[in-house]
Amino acid sequence: MSVAKIRLYVDHPLGAGQSVPLSRDQAHYLFGVMRLAAGGQVLVFNGRDGEWLAEVAEAGKKGGTLACRAQTRPLQPLPDLWLLFAPIKKARTDFIVEKAAEMGAARIVPVQTEFTNSERIRQDRLQAHAVEAAEQCGATNVAEVAELTRLDRLLADWPAERQLMFCDESLAAAPAPAAAPHVPEGAPWAILIGPEGGFSEAERKRLAALPQAHPTALGPRILRADTAAVAALTLWQMRHGDWR
Amino acid sequence: MSVAKIRLYVDHPLGAGQSVPLSRDQAHYLFGVMRLAAGGQVLVFNGRDGEWLAEVAEAGKKGGTLACRAQTRPLQPLPDLWLLFAPIKKARTDFIVEKAAEMGAARIVPVQTEFTNSERIRQDRLQAHAVEAAEQCGATNVAEVAELTRLDRLLADWPAERQLMFCDESLAAAPAPAAAPHVPEGAPWAILIGPEGGFSEAERKRLAALPQAHPTALGPRILRADTAAVAALTLWQMRHGDWR
Incomplete structure (x- = not known):
């Protein structure tokens, strides 16, 4: 399995099986610019739940959905x-x-x-x-x-x-x-x-x-x-x- | 005496009384952009002789001359x-x-x-x-x-x-x-x-x-x-x- 190279910040809870809606800009970037299709892989993080491998569940011109698969890294807190x-x-x-x-x-x-x-x-x-x-x-x-x-x-x-x-x-x-x-x-x-x-x-x-x-x-x-x-x-x- | 704020690199020997010719670009910068006139002060360095206070001796559109007055700092060698x-x-x-x-x-x-x-x-x-x-x-x-x-x-x-x-x-x-x-x-x-x-x-x-x-x-x-x-x-x- 090749490692997903695209990393995306999402303002949404992340967890196993969690569905993550995409904004219009994110959909444009993933599907228009990076040419991902359903099943394509992305790494996502939200500043709270670490980094997760997610797959494209739905890909549209104005939006889409990712499905979280597995945590790839725990949250690594920044120094204060x-x-x-x-x-x-x-x-x-x-x-x-x-x-x-x-x-x-x-x-x-x-x-x-x-x-x-x-x-x-x-x-x-x-x-x-x-x-x-x-x-x-x-x-x-x-x-x-x-x-x-x-x-x-x-x-x-x-x-x-x-x-x-x-x-x-x-x-x-x-x-x-x-x-x-x-x-x-x-x-x-x-x-x-x-x-x-x-x-x-x-x-x-x-x-x-x-x-x-x-x-x-x-x-x-x-x-x-x-x-x-x-x-x-x-x-x-x-x-x-x-x-x- | 106010301190000259303009610093200029020149590829020319520097020393007390030394006359330093200016290139067309340098003349444009000093006289056109910075509006210096004869008697105006500049700090100059050449990478060999430290930093010198110089005065505008001649100011022209296509060139000019500086006259070195006094060393303001010795050469401070860079680490190798x-x-x-x-x-x-x-x-x-x-x-x-x-x-x-x-x-x-x-x-x-x-x-x-x-x-x-x-x-x-x-x-x-x-x-x-x-x-x-x-x-x-x-x-x-x-x-x-x-x-x-x-x-x-x-x-x-x-x-x-x-x-x-x-x-x-x-x-x-x-x-x-x-x-x-x-x-x-x-x-x-x-x-x-x-x-x-x-x-x-x-x-x-x-x-x-x-x-x-x-x-x-x-x-x-x-x-x-x-x-x-x-x-x-x-x-x-x-x-x-x-x-x-």
């Missing part, structure tokens, strides 16, 4: 990690969301800083990028993309137990600090990537006053925000996450 | 690190070159593997991306982009002292190996990112037989080649490079 970043140009913002999803962030939060240029994002479009990245990278869950949130409000109400790895390009010349030794294993974390225009003085003060904040340098060169996001996620995953 | 990758779609190939330059690779080598789809690259266009990334990230030198090279030929003639960190998506489930302990400090290295179509059996055998090769897993998810490039460069810089 948020990625906060200030939206930049569209292509680079899309890229950050795709990369954060691939790198295993559980929640992606676009933040509005004082020097953020872009003031609107399309949350639904970014969420679709996160879904596509999860389908592509073999994850069994999908990062949640939040609505654009003001950084000052987020910091004013920062959860007491959540650590914050705060990447600041003004630290580019500083030596990389060692891993934070006093943080309990398994603590929730967030990574904050500085906006390309830098933080304001008020933002810097607020961050400096936050006891959960860990200023972190990402090498001696000044990285673009999208590079910094992948590099910071790598550093975090190696120190605290599921790359260890 | 190559990044080898199989070219993919144009935007993602551009991205890999930009990111490799930002992350401090000294040499970027597009490689043709058995399963590489793209068979041609524009070396000059990719080199221009590397220059732009160096200007942007504050580096004092520019990564060299090589012509497309066949992987089998490269491996057949692999330099004895150069270590090879070889990132293979088939290792995604394997635990990350510890840093290679027997490699001498300061040894030259290369990172090889697996092509999106995977390696062929012959390529796998050749890599397995190479004593300098270090198979490396990049976490439990399957990363796209562009994500893998940034993640692998981060991992390498933290273990062996200038992020320590």
Whole structure:
């Protein structure tokens, strides 16, 4: 039996014998683009029930049904990690969301800083990028993309137990600090990537006053925000996450 | 005195009082786009003499001259690190070159593997991306982009002292190996990112037989080649490079 190569995120319960209805877009993709017919195989996941092998039960132009056969993998929980970043140009913002999803962030939060240029994002479009990245990278869950949130409000109400790895390009010349030794294993974390225009003085003060904040340098060169996001996620995953 | 914000790579010797001729493109950028006039300040670097503050001596539509004033930073050598990758779609190939330059690779080598789809690259266009990334990230030198090279030929003639960190998506489930302990400090290295179509059996055998090769897993998810490039460069810089 050949292994199904197509992976599809579905917002529906999965279990042995479970029938899963397809949306119009999913039907178009499976039957129009990928040319699957009845009996064709797909891997599905919903972020809760792991990954399942499913077969096409009905194939139509505007919809269809899958039938779940067997679980292929259990749910592999993502680390409790948020990625906060200030939206930049569209292509680079899309890229950050795709990369954060691939790198295993559980929640992606676009933040509005004082020097953020872009003031609107399309949350639904970014969420679709996160879904596509999860389908592509073999994850069994999908990062949640939040609505654009003001950084000052987020910091004013920062959860007491959540650590914050705060990447600041003004630290580019500083030596990389060692891993934070006093943080309990398994603590929730967030990574904050500085906006390309830098933080304001008020933002810097607020961050400096936050006891959960860990200023972190990402090498001696000044990285673009999208590079910094992948590099910071790598550093975090190696120190605290599921790359260890 | 305000600090010059514009950074420009020039292929010309730099030193106190040195006069630096500008190309037509550079003149267009400085005088047409950035609106600099005589006396305006620019930071220049050439990959050999560090970074210098220079002033516009002559500004014309088709050219101009800068006069070097003072060295602002010495040359900061890049680690002796190559990044080898199989070219993919144009935007993602551009991205890999930009990111490799930002992350401090000294040499970027597009490689043709058995399963590489793209068979041609524009070396000059990719080199221009590397220059732009160096200007942007504050580096004092520019990564060299090589012509497309066949992987089998490269491996057949692999330099004895150069270590090879070889990132293979088939290792995604394997635990990350510890840093290679027997490699001498300061040894030259290369990172090889697996092509999106995977390696062929012959390529796998050749890599397995190479004593300098270090198979490396990049976490439990399957990363796209562009994500893998940034993640692998981060991992390498933290273990062996200038992020320590």
